[in-house]
Amino acid sequence: MSVMLVLIEHEAGTPGKVSRQILTAARGMADEVHAAAFGPGAGDDAATLGAFGASVVHTFDDDVVTGFATGPQVAALDAALEASGAEMLLYPADPFLTDVVARLAIRREAGVITDAVDLTTSADGVIATKAIFGGDMLSRCHVKPGLPAFIGVKANAFTAEEVAGEPARVAPLEVTVDDDARRIEVLDVVEQTSGDRPEMTEASIIAAGGRGLGDADGFRLIEELADALGAAVGASRAATDAGWYPHQHQIGQTGKTVAPQLYIGSGISGAIQHRAGMQTSQLIAAINTDADAPIFSITDFGIVGDLHKVVPALIEEINLRKS
């Protein structure tokens, strides 16, 4: 019997959007899908996990794993792999979890594939598709047969679908968090306010701004557009370098890679370094004064115009059509 383990991100036990997408993808690739959930409340929503196909949820609800604590998370995930007997692990491709999985792969002699956008089964096991070289190429790869396979799945690669399933069985884990796992002390967790906006790497829609905004105040316009669309805010390197928006929102070669359903860039010319972070988006729209801006070579819909006039009118138009 094959078991696929899915590492869950949750809020009081309820799996987040990306976790639901990954649970959906896992169904049909193994005989059984198990979930692993850590931190307070981990086992509190077995019904939803069951509804997305997990038959068991392996839990460790100690708050020692909170605050991006790598060592304790490695110990907990190690215990979940052991308890489930899974040879395959799917996890949301997120920088923090990538660290956890990197360490565990060395301990358990596993192979790792990051940022999968598609998964198919074959005689060699699960084949993952991922973008390489800034989205210029697609690579299909797999972990060699006989080795545990850890695969990071990108947000929005799959559509979450419920099935009629029993609540998952809650199976608390015995986890030993030793001194080695506690070598990193978490002193403080600082959250910058971003309202109710979704996280950029998980968002279905991203409204991004660049040099054309003129100054930090210009980003208020992008935030308003984002809020009208229920989108996250992204920024070009020019904008984050200038200090107009926090670096964690930077899209591009040296920042984040995003592939939302829709990307709308305002005042972004689309240098190759920026395109390397967003060109695999499903739909791309752009607003720019320069008709020759390279961004227009990859847009599905482009507006040549002054963003300071087009964006406010667009926000009005969106709100009008929503009401």
Added chain:
Amino acid sequence: MRIICPIKRVPDTAAEKHVDPADHTVDRDRSDPVLNANDEWAIEEALQIAERIPDTEIVALCMGPDAAGVTVRKALSYGLDGAIQITDPAVSGSDAVATARVLAAALAGENFDLIIMGNQSSDARTMLVPGMLAEFLGVPALTYVKDLQIDGDIFTAQRETAGGHVVVRAKGPLVVSVVEAINEPRYPTFKGIMAAKRKPVDVRDLATVGVAAENVGLSGSRTAVVDVTPRPPKEAGRVVTDDGSGRTGAVALADWLVEQKIL
């Protein structure tokens, strides 16, 4: 303090990539290789630490073909003290595990207080190597760091998260991976470029490093590539020129959003 800066030679993002159809490895020599951009922030941070802490030595560490010597000299031109270059035909095609294994083996006989590196390479972008290297060496890893303070052997860092940052503290020796927000890298000076030519580069093969050839490259990797294909080119989309009022552009874009079922 002794600092190790692992660096990577990567194809220029703007260059046309050439992939060997037989084994799916990148022809790095034909892809305008450059020093990985994120490594420049790690180098800059090491240089700033050396300016604060006397008797600091900074050594670059690079795994790659003979031609990676150019990338090593580039790193040295910023003002590093020396380099270890692991060059062996067998390393070609190494995945993250095989790469981390070689880097760790090369450091087995080295003293170090800090290993500081870019959080990702622009070609593969797996972000796995810092954590894997730390695990092989049995040391902590502070990753995605945007601020680093050092007090003796205690390292306090701000780790960037999706919504802000966490403040973490650990005792060295350890691995730190940095993001762009940490500093503003300097440019190499003419003097630095000239001096780089005379800096010691310790070139080692796999046997010297102590890793068997079957544990690296395509055979030693735990992942295998089925195929690599160029992404299908995007068809040119529609472009509407606004009349200057903002209205025509906005209406056209909103119509399109409705058409695409976004609204």
